[in-house]
Amino acid sequence: MGATRREFLQWSAAGLAGLALVPGERAVAEVVSEAGAARASSGNPARVIVLISDGMSQGVPSLAENFSKLMRGKGTYFAEMLRREDVARGLFETYSLNSLVTDSAAAATALGSGTRVRNGAINMLPDGTTLRPILPLLKERGIGTGLVTTATVTHATPAGFAAQVERRGDEHLIAPQYLDVVDVVLGGGSRFFDSKDRRDGRDVPAEYAATGYRVARTTAELNKSTDSAKVLGLFSEGHMPYTIDHLADEQMRRDVPTLAEMTRASLEVLDRNPDGFLLQVEGARVDHAAHANDAAGMLWDQLAFDDAIGVALEYAAKRPGTLIVVTSDHGNSNPGLNGMTTEDSGFYGASPAHFERLAASKCSVEHLERVLRGKEGFSAEDLRDVLRESFGVEIGGAEAEIARAAWRREPTPILATQHQSFVGALGQILGNHTGIGWCGTTHTEDLVLIAALGPGQETFGRLLRNTDFFRFCTKKFECPFENPSMTLEQMARYASRRVEPAEMVPHWT
Numbered sequence: 001m002g003a004t005r006r007e008f009l010q011w012s013a014a015g016l017a018g019l020a021l022v023p024g025e026r027a028v029a030e031v032v033s034e035a036g037a038a039r040a041s042s043g044n045p046a047r048v049i050v051l052i053s054d055g056m057s058q059g060v061p062s063l064a065e066n067f068s069k070l071m072r073g074k075g076t077y078f079a080e081m082l083r084r085e086d087v088a089r090g091l092f093e094t095y096s097l098n099s100l101v102t103d104s105a106a107a108a109t110a111l112g113s114g115t116r117v118r119n120g121a122i123n124m125l126p127d128g129t130t131l132r133p134i135l136p137l138l139k140e141r142g143i144g145t146g147l148v149t150t151a152t153v154t155h156a157t158p159a160g161f162a163a164q165v166e167r168r169g170d171e172h173l174i175a176p177q178y179l180d181v182v183d184v185v186l187g188g189g190s191r192f193f194d195s196k197d198r199r200d201g202r203d204v205p206a207e208y209a210a211t212g213y214r215v216a217r218t219t220a221e222l223n224k225s226t227d228s229a230k231v232l233g234l235f236s237e238g239h240m241p242y243t244i245d246h247l248a249d250e251q252m253r254r255d256v257p258t259l260a261e262m263t264r265a266s267l268e269v270l271d272r273n274p275d276g277f278l279l280q281v282e283g284a285r286v287d288h289a290a291h292a293n294d295a296a297g298m299l300w301d302q303l304a305f306d307d308a309i310g311v312a313l314e315y316a317a318k319r320p321g322t323l324i325v326v327t328s329d330h331g332n333s334n335p336g337l338n339g340m341t342t343e344d345s346g347f348y349g350a351s352p353a354h355f356e357r358l359a360a361s362k363c364s365v366e367h368l369e370r371v372l373r374g375k376e377g378f379s380a381e382d383l384r385d386v387l388r389e390s391f392g393v394e395i396g397g398a399e400a401e402i403a404r405a406a407w408r409r410e411p412t413p414i415l416a417t418q419h420q421s422f423v424g425a426l427g428q429i430l431g432n433h434t435g436i437g438w439c440g441t442t443h444t445e446d447l448v449l450i451a452a453l454g455p456g457q458e459t460f461g462r463l464l465r466n467t468d469f470f471r472f473c474t475k476k477f478e479c480p481f482e483n484p485s486m487t488l489e490q491m492a493r494y495a496s497r498r499v500e501p502a503e504m505v506p507h508w509t
């Protein structure tokens, strides 16, 4: 068998050093309780922190709760929020203009501008009409604005709150659009900013610095205390590392901030604005891991997201009148723990032991793919060895052959086309050992959870459209504005834009 329980607990203890620093060592329930006690019926100035776990299907919070107890001996802030009477709980429906299943660009546009657009577009209707997102509207009124993410900062979810592009993949066009619109910009994606990586040779960070932004590239630079009111932090070329890979790499732990650290740094800056702020915090890689059917990778990133919730709650306890909204933009692959039964386990009695195998995972599926690319023409035995070493899972010979065929893009006996890929096939195979099943490898139509605590929370205590979030913000910040919208009939007049081959590059790599 793979890693023993002691081995994985030792490994997780090493990981704890990176995560347990936030928010202090206090009990989860205490932190939520203090934030609840500090809640005022109105907040003036308004401070809103919206935390989005991208692609967080409804099964994720309970898996994360169990995973947190397994790995860290404590529950999650999100579950504690859902448990409490004084926290509003609701749901968003997430449709886009052209589909029941949204992508993050259309979802973030709905949240950020109150209008549904076609998948792939950011704040642009099919006829080219641009929409005004919430952050520029607030900035005009002197209200603080912030975007924090573990993806590239120019990725769809942050961009939906502040930028306008026809194609979400044009991140080099988004990079200059936050300038003097967003006060705090923290995440990955330096390759869309730096002159050496941009085709036009523009030195975008220098342009930010010229207007007073502090530019940070490491945790130490982020934490340097200054009285600067604007910060641009770029901590990786592309997306920031998966939490599970971050924890396993000493240099990354030192130089690359966690989502919680970025959240704390952004609140320190935004707190200085006497007119309040809107801060969007995205746990982006929950979505990416779900696309890869990577259960442990997804859960570690959900825990990193949960730590950011903790930082927001501690802030709210200190600053009464702060509203915290925790939600997602859409479901993804809908993971869940199946009832597993073995001969000696009793009915479904094997589920806990299957789930505990996730604790032995030492890297993301993304990292595993890099390892396998380095083993050109690997055998089924090689694959079994790598999975034993990396995930602590002992797959069978027939399973290894299926995964190997999927790697070589050969047809496999897996029936669902959703799973006809290496990660799709591997996800099904690992599910035999961890109990985690997936409905596919793409976004889903599910309603997503909302938990809200603070002034105005009652708005979120029901089923809402994702577009309602924008209207809530314009009301709360007293900046009346309505964007144009389009009906399905109107949309039909505009031909669907062909998806260019370059855009087929998955957004999670």
Ligand SMILES: [Zn+2]
Pocket: 055, 104, 287, 288, 291, 332, 443, 507, 508
């Ligand atoms: Zn996605």
